[in-house]
Amino acid sequence: MIPLNFAPRCLIIARVLRMMNFLLPIMVLFYQDKGATIGDVFLIQGAWAISVFFLEIPSGYLGDLCSRKTMVTLSFLVCAGANFLMGFGYGFWVLLCGELLLGFSHALYSGTAEAYYHDLLKKRSKEGKLHKKLAKLETFSMTGLAVATVLAGFVYSWLGANACAYLTGILSLVAFGIVCFLPNIKESKRVVADNISKFKDLMNISKFTMKHPEIKWLILFPACYGALTFVLLWGMQPMMVDKEVPVYLFGFIAGFNMFCRTGWAYLSGVLLDKIKLRKTARVLFYTLCIGAISACVIMSAHNMVLVYALLALIAIANASQMAVEIITSNFVHHRIKSDERSTILSVKSMISMFASGTLMILIKPLIDVFGIQMTFILCGLLVIPTFVAMMHLLKLRIKE
Secondary structure: OOOOOOHHHHHHHHHHHHHOOOOHHHHHHHHHHOOOOHHHHHHHHHHHHHHHHHHHHHHHHHHHHOOHHHHHHHHHHHHHHHHHHHHHOOOHHHHHHHHHHHHHHHHHHHHHHHHHHHHHHHHOOOHHHHHHHHHHHHHHHHHHHHHHHHHHHHHHHHHOHHHHHHHHHHHHHHHHHHHHOOOOOHHHOOOOOOOOOHHHHHHHHHHHHHHOOOHHHHHHHHHHHHHHHHHHHHHHHHHHHHOOOOOHHHHHHHHHHHHHHHHHHHHHHHHHHHOHHHHHHHHHHHHHHHHHHHHHHHHHOOOHHHHHHHHHHHHHHHHOHHHHHHHHHHHHHOOOOHHHHHHHHHHHHHHHHHHHHHHHHHHHHHHHHHOHHHHHHHHHHHHHHHHHHHHHHHHOOOOO
8 A cells, every 4th residue: 555645646646647648639530540520529529528517426426425546546447448449449439438438437537536635635734735736736647648649649650540549548557556556535435414315415515516605606617718628629630630730740739738738737826826816817818818719710821830820829728727727626625625525526527517518519510510610709709608707706806
């Protein structure tokens, strides 16, 4: 068993290995090699997000009732299996099943792993520096993903699409092995009164979350923000395909995007310390607007230098979602109890996934009818509800 002093670092290592997704930068090419279309990419990714939506709260609640370590371990194992399935299989339904399994893995991991990381820090009396610790966790995770995305183009060119899936699965298996030896934190388990059913208890926590005057806006703001950045992230590859960007550059562009996510993860702690929530939220919102405008005009650009510049702005904008998630999660953590932590964080993730998944599914018919450029113009209107949610959040004058 790994000692408690080293457990947070080992969880970070496991997280980095799991995040080294060699499929991400060549996903559109991988799907096409497996017989899918561009529209299928958005449809399947939307199905992934919807599967996360339905499984988030039940999996988070299980993380409060049972061992959070067990839930995290299972998520790593399912992730490995999904990647091997997509590598061995072929066709739309295989890809859909693989992404649904990845959605299940994400649901098991998201709220529960963050709660487990908090438990490990609390056992060492380090929870007071949570926003910096979360920034550190995500910084290393995004660095691993950035390295994988840079290398993915070469792996695809030399070994083929299936090798990217197999390599991702193998790294997830190694991460699974590491988590198996992490300690259990029993003090965080939820005890439910005999006269209250588990379902009613789950609903009570969910209602509390959405009625809380501060937490609900700490959830709705990243949900609106994340939906648009999710579309910008997955929209980059169809843009590059349409603009005939060389395949070997896919990895570099995706790698730049992931390095941007690493930078935003690191900056989240710095910005919160230096300029506080109000100014940080505005900086992030303006960044999102720049990315949305770039996505609307890139299809009309004919100069390749301008195309690359706009892709860079889109990458920086969609990466800023990392800072939004870390900052809002930090404030949520300080407003909830230990035995409800996984469930509430899962409610937060569930709402984000619902917004992102619904939008992604709608994009397929939008692209088929209006084309890519008009689709991104329509998606850009999401800046309006994002602005409204941000203003409600800032009016609360949350104590930092």
